[in-house]
Amino acid sequence: MKQTGQSALRVLVIEDETILAMELEDILEDLGHRVVGVAATVPQATQMIETMAHRIDAVVLDANLAGQFASSIADALAARNIPYIVASGYGPDDLRASGFDAPILSKPYHAHEIRDALLTLRRSDAG
Template identity: 45%
Template structure:
């Protein structure tokens, strides 16, 4: 097993994606990097209910911007309120994100496994560093 195979070892990653085949590719990529997957969840309401009910205990999330025609910003806000870092996933360019969400990392579809894993590692390391500050 290489270092790339274990970069996310021990990390619980929430997958929010409405396309079944893309969700499966994403899950395979993340599991190859050692992550434990929560989901996938494909609907805004379902994700919000799981987050609000405390059913979701994760280190980070990959969040599709468009879920069955609805923007996933309420999910992004709910995750941010709980200090859960996330990466937006989109098939569109940066102009597809509302201006208030441009500071969050995004990964364009089709997914590049190494880029996605690197983005997740980056946001997770920033969370750990921020958590150590007093």
């Protein structure tokens, strides 16, 4: 079901598992948002953030990309004031202790959780 009553976000997906990235793209598009890119590695994500920052409204960030913790990506997003959601199988306490300060999604992805997390980003961005 398409999202109504709110403007679409331009979302960058950073996820190393192809099936999960495709599922996430489908969910975001069903919610009425536009996926502006997909990155699967830390270097790829870093490059996309550097070159596309002006076209990104929000990011869904997998906390672990091919065995590499993605805290450097979270730092790059924070430096550019780009809000993000962390997706992970790790617990929230582990993620917060590692420097992630964002709404947390548990895998596998669920549309209502993504919708709620994006609403949280909008509220914190407006405040």
